[in-house]
Amino acid sequence: MRSLIIKIVVWVAFSGAFLSCKKMDSTYRQFTESGKIIYPQRAVKPVIYTGRNRVKIVWLKGTDQSVIRAKIFWNNYTDSLEVPIPPGADTISTIIDNLPEQSYVFNIKTYDAKGNVSVPVELLSATYGEKYQDGLLIRPVNLAEIDEAGKLTIVWGNADISGGAYATEVTYTDNTGKALMKRFPISDSLSTVTGVKKGTTFQYSTLFLPDTLSIDTFYTPAVTENVMMKLDKSGWVASADSYAATSQLANGGGPPQFAIDDNINTFWHTDHTTTKPPYPHWLAADMKKVFHVARVELTSRPNAITADATDYIVQGSMDGSTWTDISSFIMPNTAGPQSFNIPNAPAMRYIRLYMTKGPNYYAHLAEFSVYGYE
Incomplete structure (x- = not known):
């Protein structure tokens, strides 16, 4: 008798569980297709580039042709940008402007025509602006001298390489009176320019990239440098x-x-x-x-x-x-x-x-x- 009661209890419990599962499965299928959740292919191999109060985000579209748009979220999903994805595109690229200078967490979601959404892809980045600009140090000139033939020699001081300095631009006046510009790598300790008009000055700026993935170059304010030369002693x-x-x-x-x-x-x-x-x-x-x-x-x-x-x-x-x-x-x-x-x-x-x-x-x-x- 005791064995029969146990069997009845087990059968009732199993029947209840079966009916409950059927009800839950019916509810779940309202949000699935053929019983499966649809996740469009998410952004493939995304790369984020820093910039001056902006970022550039690039990723591969992937093989899922059902993806028609993407949405990028930041500031804990309070801000977003929608990005259309053309059918024939291989690479998706977009720029987000007007971003205050700070660190950011971006999330990319892709969508198909039915509104199905992908698993988000998280990217960490930052923007640079006035605070970074104000901290830039121009590379000093230790010597600027021109010879009789119009060859300008510039001996550079130490550059702020750790801060992102990578080049120096020099604007000078040639023998015809035309303003020309030359760029020198930061590795140069000495630079020369030929055909410079004697008795003129030159202007220069140091160029900075905040990091290796920056899309914007920062310039120090231009400085005018006097050029020394051997003074003509005739008449002295x-x-x-x-x-x-x-x-x-x-x-x-x-x-x-x-x-x-x-x-x-x-x-x-x-x-x-x-x-x-x-x-x-x-x-x-x-x-x-x-x-x-x-x-x-x-x-x-x-x-x-x-x-x-x-x-x-x-x-x-x-x-x-x-x-x-x-x-x-x-x-x-x-x-x-x-x-x-x-x-x-x-x-x-x-x-x-x-x-x-x-x-x-x-x-x-x-x-x-x-x-x-x-």
């Missing part, structure tokens, strides 16, 4: 604390003008036969115009490099009477031109080499050149 007037009027050179002794004649075989020499003045000595030049002086270049007498003055102070003046110390250096015992940079390229009409020390009581110099710009 040299003076000195003293000079050898008759000794040294058979063609006229050692006057100060010989130090600015672009001839290393002539030279200035202090008087060492009559008054024999000791240190300090000085050699000055009236450049006849105001220049920004960025560098001086000194050349020793070829056969007397160990007898030159050793300790120099470079001085500048606007009137030739009141002098200001602007730089100092030690002259090495080296043949050929020796260059010495002047910080901040101060403006002056008169320039003076003030010599305070040397191996002898006298001083001499074969050539004195100045590099700068107006």
Whole structure:
């Protein structure tokens, strides 16, 4: 009897479960086709590209020809963009504009004509804008110099590579007066441009990509850079604390003008036969115009490099009477031109080499050149 009761209970429970399953299956089929959920093919191999207050999203359409549109959601599904998918398309591409600078989570869903929706594809990305722009650092110029042939040489300082710097654009004026632009990779520590018009400036900007998938290039504000050149000394007037009027050179002794004649075989020499003045000595030049002086270049007498003055102070003046110390250096015992940079390229009409020390009581110099710009 007990066994019969158990069998009856099991049969009732099974019958109830069967009827319940049939009812649930009937309800479920209202949302399926042939008993299966329809999921259109989702976005295939999507890639998201960052940009300036925008992103670009690209994906492959895939093989499911029933997909007719897609919808991209962001900001927790509060914002969206619908993207039509043409029948013959292989690749789908769209840009979402006007996005504030921040990080984003995007979800892509595809749809067929019956409204069936795919499983979403999630993409993480970010946009860049004023905050990123304001943090960009322009690459410094350590040296910008043009030679007599119009060849511009630019020596670059360190670039902010970690911040995305990848190139520098230089806009210059050629010999015809036309503005031209050249782009140099950030790996260049030295760049050259030929055919540049002497006496002109150039403008440059550093280019940045926030990341390797950015569709927008960011530029630092353009900076105008002065180009220094060897100043033309014709018309200059040299003076000195003293000079050898008759000794040294058979063609006229050692006057100060010989130090600015672009001839290393002539030279200035202090008087060492009559008054024999000791240190300090000085050699000055009236450049006849105001220049920004960025560098001086000194050349020793070829056969007397160990007898030159050793300790120099470079001085500048606007009137030739009141002098200001602007730089100092030690002259090495080296043949050929020796260059010495002047910080901040101060403006002056008169320039003076003030010599305070040397191996002898006298001083001499074969050539004195100045590099700068107006």
